[in-house]
Amino acid sequence: MRLLFEGLREALRLLFSFNPDVWHASWLSLRVSLVAVAIAAVLGVPVALLIGRRPFRGKHVVVTVLNTLVALPTVVVGLLLYCLISHRGPLGMLDLLYSPTAMIAGQFILAVPIVAAITLPAIEHMDPMIVKTALTLGATRRQAAGRMLLEARFAIMASVVAAFGRVIGEVGCAYMVGGNIRGYTRTMSTTVAMETSKGEFGLAIALGIQLLLIAFLVNAILQYFQSKGGER
Numbered sequence: 001m002r003l004l005f006e007g008l009r010e011a012l013r014l015l016f017s018f019n020p021d022v023w024h025a026s027w028l029s030l031r032v033s034l035v036a037v038a039i040a041a042v043l044g045v046p047v048a049l050l051i052g053r054r055p056f057r058g059k060h061v062v063v064t065v066l067n068t069l070v071a072l073p074t075v076v077v078g079l080l081l082y083c084l085i086s087h088r089g090p091l092g093m094l095d096l097l098y099s100p101t102a103m104i105a106g107q108f109i110l111a112v113p114i115v116a117a118i119t120l121p122a123i124e125h126m127d128p129m130i131v132k133t134a135l136t137l138g139a140t141r142r143q144a145a146g147r148m149l150l151e152a153r154f155a156i157m158a159s160v161v162a163a164f165g166r167v168i169g170e171v172g173c174a175y176m177v178g179g180n181i182r183g184y185t186r187t188m189s190t191t192v193a194m195e196t197s198k199g200e201f202g203l204a205i206a207l208g209i210q211l212l213l214i215a216f217l218v219n220a221i222l223q224y225f226q227s228k229g230g231e232r
Helices: 002-016 020-052 059-070 074-085 100-124 129-136 141-151 153-168 172-178 188-198 201-231
Strands: none
Touching: 002 020, 002 201, 020 059, 020 100, 020 141, 020 153, 020 188, 020 201, 059 100, 074 100, 074 172, 100 153, 100 172, 129 141, 141 153, 153 201, 172 188, 188 201
16 A cells, blocks of 8 residues: 555556656547547548448448457557568568557557447437438438438447547557657557556656546546437
């Protein structure tokens, strides 16, 4: 208990003294995760729309694969991405390894299935008359699809929030392709893992507190969107 209290005291000192390591890791984590989730939403929502609009042969298999990818281990994503962008990999000439861009790519891969899988049921259970009515009134197919997305907006928002909650605290992929370089690719989660292994609990607890606060905020937002969707 004494070790915990001493770590907590040091953590509060680091937070309120605006320690650069704490706040840089926090800002990088937020920036990487927000960019990755934004890009994932741009791809994941159309994928859900494409799968959910009408039945097709093999749809069950596609949905099963999509749901399986939701639980994709982060270290597996990190390994595959490392093999692709390392200097000996097919994309090595891009020089992406150990950069924030590589971390965004890894988190994007993790976030896309979550966005698509959570949005998909809302598309599938939508009243088909919405599209038929829109087309009857002269809307184009693109406008009808936009109407479907508008109806599914709460599920889409919930999927984005859930994806953000998944990637903001992941360690494996960020460590493997980011390299945990101080002042460049060191995030909250990788710093917590590293500092704990070194026995430096103050910085680890400070960042752990921030991660907990972010997790609480993310879950509060997710619950809000779920309750809004349930009222409809």
